[in-house]
Amino acid sequence: MIQLERNILGRNAEYAAANRARLGTARVTALNVMSSPGSGKTTLLVRAITDLRGRYPIAVIEGDQQTSNDAERIRAAGAPAIQINTGKGCHLDAHMVGHALDTLAMPAGGLLFIENVGNLVCPAAFDLGEAHKIVVLSVTEGEDKPLKYPDIFAAADLMLINKADLIPHLDVDLGRMIDYARRINPDMDVLVVSARTGAGIADFYDWIAHRTGSKNATARVAAQGIPPT
Amino acid sequence: MIQLERNILGRNAEYAAANRARLGTARVTALNVMSSPGSGKTTLLVRAITDLRGRYPIAVIEGDQQTSNDAERIRAAGAPAIQINTGKGCHLDAHMVGHALDTLAMPAGGLLFIENVGNLVCPAAFDLGEAHKIVVLSVTEGEDKPLKYPDIFAAADLMLINKADLIPHLDVDLGRMIDYARRINPDMDVLVVSARTGAGIADFYDWIAHRTGSKNATARVAAQGIPPT
Numbered sequence: 331m332i333q334l335e336r337n338i339l340g341r342n343a344e345y346a347a348a349n350r351a352r353l354g355t356a357r358v359t360a361l362n363v364m365s366s367p368g369s370g371k372t373t374l375l376v377r378a379i380t381d382l383r384g385r386y387p388i389a390v391i392e393g394d395q396q397t398s399n400d401a402e403r404i405r406a407a408g409a410p411a412i413q414i415n416t417g418k419g420c421h422l423d424a425h426m427v428g429h430a431l432d433t434l435a436m437p438a439g440g441l442l443f444i445e446n447v448g449n450l451v452c453p454a455a456f457d458l459g460e461a462h463k464i465v466v467l468s469v470t471e472g473e474d475k476p477l478k479y480p481d482i483f484a485a486a487d488l489m490l491i492n493k494a495d496l497i498p499h500l501d502v503d504l505g506r507m508i509d510y511a512r513r514i515n516p517d518m519d520v521l522v523v524s525a526r527t528g529a530g531i532a533d534f535y536d537w538i539a540h541r542t543g544s545k546n547a548t549a550r551v552a553a554q555g556i557p558p559t
Numbered sequence: 560m561i562q563l564e565r566n567i568l569g570r571n572a573e574y575a576a577a578n579r580a581r582l583g584t585a586r587v588t589a590l591n592v593m594s595s596p597g598s599g600k601t602t603l604l605v606r607a608i609t610d611l612r613g614r615y616p617i618a619v620i621e622g623d624q625q626t627s628n629d630a631e632r633i634r635a636a637g638a639p640a641i642q643i644n645t646g647k648g649c650h651l652d653a654h655m656v657g658h659a660l661d662t663l664a665m666p667a668g669g670l671l672f673i674e675n676v677g678n679l680v681c682p683a684a685f686d687l688g689e690a691h692k693i694v695v696l697s698v699t700e701g702e703d704k705p706l707k708y709p710d711i712f713a714a715a716d717l718m719l720i721n722k723a724d725l726i727p728h729l730d731v732d733l734g735r736m737i738d739y740a741r742r743i744n745p746d747m748d749v750l751v752v753s754a755r756t757g758a759g760i761a762d763f764y765d766w767i768a769h770r771t772g773s774k775n776a777t778a779r780v781a782a783q784g785i786p787p788t
Contacts, residue, residue: 334563366595366596366597366677367595367679367700367704367707367708368595368697368699368700368701368704394707395680395707395708395709395710396706396707396708396709397703397706397707399703399706399707400707418680418684418710419680420649420678420680420681447680448595448679448707448708449649449678449679449680450596450677450678451624451647451648451649451676451678451681452649452680452681455647468597468699470597470697470699470722470725471596471597472597474626474628475596475597477625477626477628478596478623478624478625478626478628478629478677479596479624479625479677480624480625481624481647493699495728496699496725496728496729499724499725499728500725501755526730
């Protein structure tokens with residue numbers, strides 16, 4: 331079984347490297363967005379597409395066991411989207427993403443959001459060729475999820491704590507949630523947002539802008555005292 | 560790969576049958592509780608243990624990738640608990656549960672709750688030897704989860720819609736959530752509860768009582784006009 335797992339991950343790494351090369355050639359920043367089911371990933375992407383429309387070309391790859399609901403929501407928001415149905419599978423892999431790249435109109439110089447299957451376990455081990463991994467954690471899920479599902483938090487560059495608008499109605503301790511996440515991954519950035527109301531979402535856009543290296547972005551981030559890369 | 564999957568599920572079925580025989584001999588009703596991370600499974604079990612203490616002996620098997628947080632919460636509520644850490648694994652299997660049964664004090668004539676790893680995909684295919692599968696879906700997760708993760712809803716005998724206390728603060732359409740679930744599984748029972756406030760939870764206890772076949776339970780259920788099994 332261990333040998334089989336190594337073979338699967340080895341082949342995945344080859345496909346991921348090929349995806350990364352294609353994305354690099356087109357100057358596309360790919361973000362692999364992972365979370366539990368129902369944490370608000372699609373709502374987040376719909377808002378980002380609407381708000382960032384004038385700033386970057388954006389395309390989306392959607393992963394779900396079944397349905398093309400999410401791709402339809404993304405298209406309704408104005409971005410091209412490819413839906414991948416994984417059937418029994420609990421995560422996207424680089425081979426699936428490569429096939430999607432064959433048919434998706436490449437958002438040259440812009441952003442590719444890859445919304446993974448809703449799952450806090452399986453997606454962690456599979457490089458898709460993305461520039462960054464983002465984990466979304468809803469405040470409704472409780473503080474201890476980073477400790478209980480550590481691999482995905484260890485792999486992420488950014489944690490978006492979503493549904494901040496619900497905090498007044500919950501017993502959640504946000505400070506403890508962030509502390510637990512930092513125990514698993516001290517280098518991970520953390521932003522608190524509400525995809526529903528838009529609160530905090532501008533910080534997410536700045537985080538993205540800082541990673542695309544566009545001049546606009548660098549200027550804005552520099553103005554906030556964060557050194558540009 | 561398909562052959563390997565068949566072998567794994569075939570071996571799992573043998574272990575599950577052995578677990579079912581052991582549980583049957585001890586007249587234990589085992590309930591396999593499955594959901595996304597953070598839907599409130601442990602909170603639900605803590606409340607059930609407290610409320611049902613005088614009615615049944617209760618024991619719990621807890622599944623998580625990491626930590627023994629949940630087993631500790633269960634023990635603090637007064638029930639014996641065994642924590643299984645699955646490491647990279649995204650679900651419990653019957654072999655793991657068999658090992659836990661070796662060390663757990665068997666709640667003869669009572670209830671065994673098996674809290675699966677928080678995951679709406681992987682646990683669906685693995686029989687643990689339980690009497691019934693229960694899927695918990697939080698109102699915060701959105702209406703469409705039964706359509707997007709159909710296998711786990713198809714496998715369940717009961718859907719508990721949890722966190723009903725949050726409904727006033729959400730855009731969720733409960734009728735649509737139930738409709739989508741019934742499209743996947745028309746025979747599944749559906750109850751709306753709040754594990755936090757206790758609202759609706761008595762219906763869950765009646766559902767359990769109806770399935771343990773105890774005389775108390777049969778009498779109460781009969782009084783409500785539901786034919787006893």
